[in-house]
Amino acid sequence: xxxxxxxxxxxxxxxxxxxxxxxxxxxxxxxxxxxxxxxxxxxxxxxxxxxxxxxxxxxxxxxxxxxxxxxxxxxxxxxxxxxxxxxxxxxxxxxxxxxxxxxxxxxxxxxxxxxx
Amino acid sequence: xxxxxxxxxxxxxxxxxxxxxxxxxxxxxxxxxxxxxxxxxxxxxxxxxxxxxxxxxxxxxxxxxxxxxxxxxxxxxxxxxxxxxxxxxxxxxxxxxxxxxxxxxxxxxxxx
Numbered sequence: 001x002x003x004x005x006x007x008x009x010x011x012x013x014x015x016x017x018x019x020x021x022x023x024x025x026x027x028x029x030x031x032x033x034x035x036x037x038x039x040x041x042x043x044x045x046x047x048x049x050x051x052x053x054x055x056x057x058x059x060x061x062x063x064x065x066x067x068x069x070x071x072x073x074x075x076x077x078x079x080x081x082x083x084x085x086x087x088x089x090x091x092x093x094x095x096x097x098x099x100x101x102x103x104x105x106x107x108x109x110x111x112x113x114x115x116x
Numbered sequence: 117x118x119x120x121x122x123x124x125x126x127x128x129x130x131x132x133x134x135x136x137x138x139x140x141x142x143x144x145x146x147x148x149x150x151x152x153x154x155x156x157x158x159x160x161x162x163x164x165x166x167x168x169x170x171x172x173x174x175x176x177x178x179x180x181x182x183x184x185x186x187x188x189x190x191x192x193x194x195x196x197x198x199x200x201x202x203x204x205x206x207x208x209x210x211x212x213x214x215x216x217x218x219x220x221x222x223x224x225x226x227x228x
Binding site for chain 2: 033108
């Protein structure tokens with residue numbers, strides 16, 4: 001079956017512009033996660049969705065970052081007024097979800113964002 | 117806070133050598149522990165996991181044992197192959213949370 005997909009695979013933008021990154025989770029996975037991977041900070045958690053709600057958004061680095069999930073499926077991560085330090089690979093993962101036990105997180109290929 | 121410390125790389129080995137990548141963690145309670153692998157040009161994949169003390173995770177010849185007394189989860193393989201060349205990430209999920217907390221990654225290079 002299909003894995004987690006992300007689009008675009010690469011995005012180059014100018015400083016100050018807004019960008020939207022999309023994640024399509026594995027069908028039937030109720031939990032969805034956003035992480036980012038950068039040279040300076042390594043792999044960092046951004047936000048976790050269970051269904052359409054986000055019980056943990058503790059990793060969002062500033063109010064320029066927001067995310068939503070609709071229909072318990074697709075999620076969009078939006079970065080407003082991009083800065084050069086936002087340059088990173090943004091990874092999405094999904095899992096079967098539920099609390100109280102661990103469900104394997106399956107990762108997508110990532111979106112490489114470059115802010116000029 | 118919750119954190120993971122793993123040895124810096126790159127680790128360079130010849131084929132069939134023994135591999136150890138050290139990982140220690142700081143966390144309250146009883147976190148679940150993981151090793152993820154990122155092969156060149158591919159996405160992150162779960163390699164193995166352990167969810168309680170003294171559990172041993174194993175997969176593809178790799179092993180790691182959850183040692184609570186030393187807060188460690190070292191990755192080992194008896195005989196590495198060129199195809200094992202990748203970046204390996206140690207990670208934990210803190211008790212009561214769903215997010216992964218990653219170490220900085222260790223690049224392994226295996227030569228024939």
